[in-house]
Amino acid sequence: MQSDDIKYMKECLKLAEKGRGNVEPNPMVGCVIVKEGKIVGRGYHKKFGSHHAEVNAVNNARKKTQDIKGSTLYVNLEPCSHFGKTPPCTELIIKNKIKRVVVGMKDPNQQVNGKGIAKLQKASIEVKTGILKDECLNLNERFSVNVTKRRPFVTLKIAQSIDGIIALNNYKSQWITDIYSRQLTHSIRSNNDCILIGKNSVIQDNPELTVRLVKTSKKPVRIVIDKDLKLSNKYKLLKNNPPLTIIYHSSNKKTLDLEYLKYMKLKSRKGQIKIADILNNLYFLGYNSLLVEGGAYVFSQFVNENLFDEIYLFIAPKIIGNGISSFRDYKINRLADAKEIVLKEIKILDKDLLLIYKNIK
């Protein structure tokens, strides 16, 4: 029944969520096995490299000496059909004579993408797909971007006044948003592998770019774009303190890598380092998520190359007026060329507002 399918898929999503922070870059997956209207096995993917959710659910059922023959298996992501770190889950399902499989979303990974489902169907197992698809896609949006676009998931984080201003012209404008927004920002930082800012932001704000206002063990890597290597080590980010700082440049100057300070040379194209090249390199280095914290020139570059997935827009209840607006270096001549995004979530903070937009094109 449709309503039962939704109920059990919700349970999968709840289980899957438990893996957050430990399974990356793998997807979060939860699985329940239902027989005669009762859940007889539960499992989720706990840690990168360990058992898949399906294996854990089957083992969980067996522990209770449950015979799962003829049961229905629910899982938020298509079961794998290839040999990876673990044997394919499709084989496990077939071997255990499971009768029906309900899948939330196809695996976006090219190696799977429908092949797991096809294998099950070939073994005469009834497969239903697309239950709570949006919720499933949403849960693993980062994983999907990683495997389909082969780059980190990119979040632009902007703090502005209601009129879109992120800094006064004289740059004497820390902080526009209040302490609650900044705390939330630190929590968002802790959910990303790296944090990027441009050279000008280093000069104007001299930030540490670390996670201080929330408790966490996560220490995202700091990334700076400094094409001509203008930054001296007087700035906090270049002081060879943990965590690592990576400087992307295209200069011929000599650089000296230190323990916590690495220089990465990339070709300049049409006078600038392409965001695409930076993301390529970060992905190659194993970073799967990137938080971009400014400034306007950097934000504009990400929009220009259409290389971002979401925007966290903090809006302080104030009018600044004349100043630097958040995307002022993104230039269009026709309104039709405005970059369209989609509002996904609204959070009312103490006085500020957080709008979360997604880039769907």
Next chain:
Amino acid sequence: MQSDDIKYMKECLKLAEKGRGNVEPNPMVGCVIVKEGKIVGRGYHKKFGSHHAEVNAVNNARKKTQDIKGSTLYVNLEPCSHFGKTPPCTELIIKNKIKRVVVGMKDPNQQVNGKGIAKLQKASIEVKTGILKDECLNLNERFSVNVTKRRPFVTLKIAQSIDGIIALNNYKSQWITDIYSRQLTHSIRSNNDCILIGKNSVIQDNPELTVRLVKTSKKPVRIVIDKDLKLSNKYKLLKNNPPLTIIYHSSNKKTLDLEYLKYMKLKSRKGQIKIADILNNLYFLGYNSLLVEGGAYVFSQFVNENLFDEIYLFIAPKIIGNGISSFRDYKINRLADAKEIVLKEIKILDKDLLLIYKNIK
């Protein structure tokens, strides 16, 4: 009992609301009379110049031949104590031997402001004030501004991208928000006595500034600031079509008033017409609410003079980048000088978002 007081005050507010659109510039007032735990009389102010809510509630009770001696009277606004278009309500209350009066808010009108309450207390009537005060203040916020500041209630209406841009530099940017937002804008127009725009907006957009997208009989007056009388009658607003257009200027050029086109000369101070002078004049002419529709220069003037009460901020889910930001002519050097406002309401439209901010200082 506190909870009963709240219950009956809510009833007053509901009744008061029925007068919206008909009582202005009077406040919206509702009244209930409660005896032995039952409502025995209900009334509200129906039309400018007609009976006050208290009179209607007393008459309503009498119609049912109810003796209201010893009862409690609830009213969202302090009863009047002066002879205006009708005799003072305090006398009516005293004469009818009402025992207790519960008031939502004091009358901000200098002629009353506590005097009504004092008169009741002097007659040994128990008076309780401040029940649902915020709701009461909110309902009659326009009236309060009118009588305390002696100017129209001012709403700035802005349609912008997430980065605060209201127009491209080449002005080819109609429309930023979608049809649902524009429909809502027309409905907001119909709730105002007049609509104001600057000369540049006339030149760039050549708007009609009428209420077309919603059904209503209201026809707000159109106001244009054109200091040096640069606008010719080729623009729709100056074509001598109804409703009235008023042009504020400070030029020595000859002007010719027509049936639907009036010229109003005001002194220029420091090279510009002061918003304060315009609002003064509009209030003198009997206009109690003003909707300001742009552009950036005009919005900035209202903020500069701190002469606005609320902002309706429509945000379209798009990034425009380089362009004209909503308050770009408001200039400050320190973040502490940013104009602070308060978020009061969020409305999710089709794709756009409407944020309603209040100016509380």
